[in-house]
Amino acid sequence: MRPTYGTVSRYGVVAFASSLDQVGPVARTVRDCAFLYSVISGKDPCDSTTVDVPPVELPDGIDLKGVRIGVPKEMNETEGIEPGVAAAVQAALAKAEELGAELGECSLPRSVEYGMPCYYLVAPAEASSNLARYDGVRYGLRVEGRDRLEMYEKTRDAGFGDEPKRRIMLGTYALSAGYYEAYYGQAQKVRTLIKREHDEVFERFDLIASPTSPTVAFALGAKTADPIAMYLSDVLTIPSCMAGLPGLNVPCGLSEGLPVGLQLIGPQRSENVLFRVGHALEQSLGFDPVPERLR
Amino acid sequence: MAEWEAVVGLEVHVHLKTRTKMFCRCALEYGAHENTRTCPVCLAFPGALPVPNAKAIEHTIKLGLALECEIAEHAVFARKNYFYPDLPKGYQISQYEKPLCGRGRFLLPTAGGDEEIGIERAHLEEDAAKTVHAGGETGRTIGAEYSLVDFNRGGTPLLEIVSRPDIRSADQALRYLRLLRQTIVELGISDAEMEKGTMRADVNVSVRERGENGFRPRWELKNMNSFTFIGRGIEAAVRQQVAAYEAGKTLEQSTYDYDPDLDRLTVHRSKEEADDYRYFPEPDLVPVDPPRELVERLRGELPKLPAARIRRIAKELSVAAADELVSTGNDHKAQLLAERGVDWQTAANVAMNEPDFLDANAAAIAAIVKARDTLTREAYDGAFAAARSVSIDAAEYLAQIAVSDTGELDPVIESILAANPQQVETYRGGKEGVLGFFVGQVMKETGGKADPKVVNELLREKLKA
Numbered sequence: 001m002r003p004t005y006g007t008v009s010r011y012g013v014v015a016f017a018s019s020l021d022q023v024g025p026v027a028r029t030v031r032d033c034a035f036l037y038s039v040i041s042g043k044d045p046c047d048s049t050t051v052d053v054p055p056v057e058l059p060d061g062i063d064l065k066g067v068r069i070g071v072p073k074e075m076n077e078t079e080g081i082e083p084g085v086a087a088a089v090q091a092a093l094a095k096a097e098e099l100g101a102e103l104g105e106c107s108l109p110r111s112v113e114y115g116m117p118c119y120y121l122v123a124p125a126e127a128s129s130n131l132a133r134y135d136g137v138r139y140g141l142r143v144e145g146r147d148r149l150e151m152y153e154k155t156r157d158a159g160f161g162d163e164p165k166r167r168i169m170l171g172t173y174a175l176s177a178g179y180y181e182a183y184y185g186q187a188q189k190v191r192t193l194i195k196r197e198h199d200e201v202f203e204r205f206d207l208i209a210s211p212t213s214p215t216v217a218f219a220l221g222a223k224t225a226d227p228i229a230m231y232l233s234d235v236l237t238i239p240s241c242m243a244g245l246p247g248l249n250v251p252c253g254l255s256e257g258l259p260v261g262l263q264l265i266g267p268q269r270s271e272n273v274l275f276r277v278g279h280a281l282e283q284s285l286g287f288d289p290v291p292e293r294l295r
Numbered sequence: 296m297a298e299w300e301a302v303v304g305l306e307v308h309v310h311l312k313t314r315t316k317m318f319c320r321c322a323l324e325y326g327a328h329e330n331t332r333t334c335p336v337c338l339a340f341p342g343a344l345p346v347p348n349a350k351a352i353e354h355t356i357k358l359g360l361a362l363e364c365e366i367a368e369h370a371v372f373a374r375k376n377y378f379y380p381d382l383p384k385g386y387q388i389s390q391y392e393k394p395l396c397g398r399g400r401f402l403l404p405t406a407g408g409d410e411e412i413g414i415e416r417a418h419l420e421e422d423a424a425k426t427v428h429a430g431g432e433t434g435r436t437i438g439a440e441y442s443l444v445d446f447n448r449g450g451t452p453l454l455e456i457v458s459r460p461d462i463r464s465a466d467q468a469l470r471y472l473r474l475l476r477q478t479i480v481e482l483g484i485s486d487a488e489m490e491k492g493t494m495r496a497d498v499n500v501s502v503r504e505r506g507e508n509g510f511r512p513r514w515e516l517k518n519m520n521s522f523t524f525i526g527r528g529i530e531a532a533v534r535q536q537v538a539a540y541e542a543g544k545t546l547e548q549s550t551y552d553y554d555p556d557l558d559r560l561t562v563h564r565s566k567e568e569a570d571d572y573r574y575f576p577e578p579d580l581v582p583v584d585p586p587r588e589l590v591e592r593l594r595g596e597l598p599k600l601p602a603a604r605i606r607r608i609a610k611e612l613s614v615a616a617a618d619e620l621v622s623t624g625n626d627h628k629a630q631l632l633a634e635r636g637v638d639w640q641t642a643a644n645v646a647m648n649e650p651d652f653l654d655a656n657a658a659a660i661a662a663i664v665k666a667r668d669t670l671t672r673e674a675y676d677g678a679f680a681a682a683r684s685v686s687i688d689a690a691e692y693l694a695q696i697a698v699s700d701t702g703e704l705d706p707v708i709e710s711i712l713a714a715n716p717q718q719v720e721t722y723r724g725g726k727e728g729v730l731g732f733f734v735g736q737v738m739k740e741t742g743g744k745a746d747p748k749v750v751n752e753l754l755r756e757k758l759k760a
Contacts, residue, residue: 010342010344011342011343011344012342013342014341014342015341015342015579017578018578018579019578045346046344046346047344047346047579048344048345048346048347048579048580048581049578049579049580049581125575126575126578128376128573129374129376129385129386129573129575132376132378132384132385132386133339133341133383133384133385134341135378135385137380137383138338138339138340138383139340139341148380152378172573175376175573175574175575176571176573177571177573180573180574180575184575188576
């Protein structure tokens with residue numbers, strides 16, 4: 001799960017994009033996930049962006065009466081979603097309805113359209129600044145050079161892979177004099193817009209649901225040569241990330257023999273609702289995390 | 296020939312007096328062994344996060360209130376990105392678009408009324424570490440064999456006060472700096488000592504023809520750390536710019552170094568080479584929204600400020616004298632003496648020359664000052680020496696009456712004049728400064744017990760003959 005931004009301390013975590021970085025629990029069951037979250041969440045005097053969280057309720061039972069689930073059409077009917085993925089998610093939603101939840105359609109047009117471009121301005125900008133400290137002087141890798149400047153250059157060249165380098169360049173550009181307003185500044189405004197669009201949806205729904213990723217896992221290295229295709233795998237998780245909202249991924253079935261993730265997103269600090277719904281579906285769907293060939 | 300005027304703006308940086316650094320809990324200790332006051336936060340280890348120092352925020356608001364600044368309801372820290380060994384994070388946490396203190400003003404009392412220097416902003420940031428260039432022949436960056444970095448200073452809370460370009464002369468700049476410094480010291484927020492590096496200034500200078508609107512490209516003199524050099528640097532900049540314009544040249548905005556040996560400026564960096572700091576809001580910190588109650592509490596804690604005291608004392612003395620008295624922080628002692636019957640002019644002189652007596656000795660010192668004409672030099676000096684550290688009894692000193700009996704002094708003076716015919720001739724030749732020599736001799740001869748006033752009179756009389 002990715003908890004609400006600010007509910008888990010980032011102290012000690014190597015920073016990538018500070019306003020998006022969030023520590024989240026990964027566990028075999030939703031209940032374990034909730035238990036772990038209850039331990040790691042809460043205000044930390046060493047991280048001034050942290051906030052107090054409501055007491056964590058460990059999920060129990062499968063009754064979903066009264067829970068209103070919104071189904072954003074842009075996140076469930078987008079072109080890139082594989083049929084197998086869509087089918088598994090639809091089956092999970094039908095199960096939720098069976099358990100008493102009310103389903104309704106909603107829309108997050110701007111969040112889905114602008115979330116990704118907005119992320120690729122904010123995240124690289126912050127990363128370009130956060131990664132400046134890895135200069136080979138005080139810790140970590142150092143590659144010697146004729147002088148200080150060459151030592152920096154060689155160290156950073158050897159230490160960073162292609163993707164961090166790409167992002168450092170992109171981010172440095174987006175923050176440059178004359179481009180800040182058009183890029184980083186504009187992205188921050190869009191971010192506010194994305195937050196507002198989600199807030200409106202949460203006036204009618206307790207949570208929203210969609211696939212976590214448009215496809216099942218692709219083969220290792222399949223998209224390395226095409227970064228844009230790789231970035232698109234995140235199209236459904238990024239909008240809520242930009243809004244600082246919590247998201248819980250629950251395996252809900254198979255497509256082409258690979259697991260499909262169901263994503264549940266709630267308003268800020270609604271982790272308890274996500275745990276309750278995630279647990280109920282996990283119990284009712286009977287998904288076996290052990291692959292067939294290994295059973 | 297056109298008449299030129301200087302246009303000067305000052306950026307003053309002071310280290311804030313706090314127990315710990317701006318964003319971590321490392322102690323601030325001037326003179327501590329190198330690199331012993333450091334931690335993962337101020338060394339920029341991976342995963343470390345800044346936590347703002349509440350006291351530093353309070354100090355900044357206090358300064359803002361003293362300079363009549365608008366105090367922000369919503370201030371934002373920002374990252375100023377640049378790459379240098381003294382900056383381990385690769386960025387300095389500062390404030391950019393939304394500083395804690397916005398527009399304000401600072402008033403300089405003068406004989407012709409108050410001069411107003413606008414304040415553009417005052418913001419809070421962290422200082423960089425200290426770089427020491429070692430080896431090489433010049434001891435400067437260029438030619439050094441290697442550089443050492445002391446991270447003890449890195450992360451010290453730094454307050455930057457930016458004036459509007461309202462200053463019109465080197466003299467005015469110095470009066471502004473001195474009074475601002477005194478205000479900062481009295482607010483208790485910084486020692487503001489240039490010699491220790493707890494106060495520095497960047498000086499922006501341009502010139503224009505009198506009556507001209509708008510501003511011409513400015514030269515920035517960076518990291519100036521003495522009042523004398525600031526004054527001379529401004530004058531040098533004005534001189535060089537006027538000479539350039541009068542020779543028909545155009546100038547561009549650049550950074551300059553002031554070379555005190557040559558008394559001129561040499562270009563450090565042109566505008567094209569200027570850094571692009573890529574400012575953006577610091578995502579590791581939440582905005583500072585100072586609560587109204589805090590601001591009002593701090594307002595209530597403000598002492599009576601120097602400018603107001605200058606205006607009051609200027610009713611007794613000249614504005615220049617009052618300014619000097621207050622800017623050196625000596626007006627309090629003068630006030631104590633004046634309240635005890637010493638005339639203001641004398642009280643001011645005593646406070647400027649002998650400001651170190653304990654407040655508790657004010658009454659005794661006032662009595663001694665009033666009787667100074669009848670006291671021996673020894674008694675007078677002895678009283679001030681003792682008054683620095685212990686409680687003194689005026690009667691003890693007042694009993695040491697100086698010899699003012701001309702019958703007793705006459706023979707002493709006669710013999711001294713007889714013993715020094717050459718000096719007598721010099722005096723009579725018009726060099727009256729020699730008088731001091733004779734006074735000294737008489738004092739020596741009488742064991743300091745002679746009344747200097749009477750000795751002076753007697754000497755003049757006898758030397759006239």
